[in-house]
Amino acid sequence: MSWVKRGACIAGLVALALAGGAHAAGGAIPLLEAKVELGDRASLQRGAKLFVNYCAGCHSARFMRYSRMGRDLGLTEEQVGANLMFASDKPGDPILATLxxxxxxxxxxxPPPDLSLSARARGPDWIYTYLMTFYRDESRPFGANNLVYPDVAMPHALVELQGVQARREDAGDGPAAPTGAGELLELVEPGSMSVAEYRRAVRDLVNFMVYVGEPAKLDRYVLGGWVLLFLLVFFVISRLLYKEYWKDVH
Ligand code: HEC
Structure with missing residues (x-):
């Protein structure tokens, strides 16, 4: 094959790959970054509170027990009982939907799906974007639609916190909504939180869902530190031994 032909062939392949990529994206909006920090315990605690208050009415998280959550998040049994357990009074129970x-x-x-593994299945950025991009749509049964999950059957559970967003073409010239999603939405009715507060709240919530999806990750965070410390100590000891053994030889 000549160089020219080979070049044309490669160009063709690249064009095909690009076209394929564009097709896969399918006009969906780019996802926003959740930027969750699993090591941030205060964020996990805030996320847990939001979850039981705003989500656990409809969604369960069967793989997570209240007792384990309390232990992992550094909360006493009383704190868990007073702040997080509405659906059950036994700490050993899993988080089950009341509905x-x-x-x-x-x-x-x-049925609202169990959310134990959603963060793993969908990815934190998807869930973050999902909770950011509900907008007013009177044609839907609950008056709300979603940019990443068109015609979703879930009402906007956090509307009192975020406020009401509308698609730009349906709205006046309100302030841009906190989506960053191609400036598609704008806030037409403020909620009880500011834009920055709402972003943080959703980040906390997604952080908690990532933890629920893989609680063992928290253990590994801690374990990882100990392993590094062990390696360091071991390295020092082996250096000393090495010197000791070879002292007489040199
Ligand atoms: C009033 C009931 C209700 C509440 C409250 C609710 N949801 Fe939902 N949720 C649903 C229903 C119903 C669906 C299924 C939607 C569909 O498939 O169209 C759903 C779907 C979802 C999905 C998509 C799951 C998937 O992978 O397909 C996520 C993520 C989610 N909810 C998160 C949340 C979070 C986080 C909260 C709390 C802020 C919450 N939901 C509060 C009813 C609810």
């Missing part, structure tokens, strides 16, 4: 499945089906047409 029954039959009601959920009747109201939403589909």
């Amino acid at each position: 029954g499945e039959a009601d959920a089906n009747a109201w939403f047409g589909r």
Whole structure:
């Protein structure tokens, strides 16, 4: 094959790959970055509180028990009981939705999925973007739609905190919404939180969901520190031994 032909062939392949990539993106909006910090315990605690207050009515997180959550997040049993346990009074219970499945089906047409593994399945950035991009849409049963999950069956659970967003073409010239998602949305009715506060709240919530998806990760954070310390100490000891052994030889 001549160089020219080979060049044309490569160019063709690159064009194909690019076209494929563009197609896969399918016009979806770019995801916002969740930037969660699993080592930030205060953020996890705030996230847990938001989760039980705003999500656990409909969603369960079956793989997470209240007792384990309390231990991992550095909370006493009393603190967990007073602030986080609304659906149950036994610390050993998993986080179960208060809403029954039959009601959920009747109201939403589909049951709210268990959120134990959502952060792993969807990725933290997707969930962050999802919670940022609910917008007003009167054609939907709950008056809300979503940029990353079109025609979603979930109402905007955090609307009182975020306020109401609308698509730019439907809205006047309000302030830009906190999406950064191609400036597609704007805030038309403020909520109880400022834009920055809402971003932080959603970040905390996603952080908590990442933790729920893999609680063992927290242990590994701690363990990782000990392993490094062990290696350091071991290195020093082996250096000393090495010197000791070779002292007489040299
Ligand atoms: C009033 C009930 C209700 C509340 C409250 C609620 N959700 Fe939902 N949620 C749903 C329903 C129903 C679906 C299924 C939507 C669909 O498939 O169209 C859903 C879907 C989701 C999904 C998508 C899951 C997936 O991977 O497909 C995520 C993530 C989610 N909810 C997170 C949350 C979070 C976080 C909260 C708390 C801030 C919350 N939800 C509060 C009813 C609710």
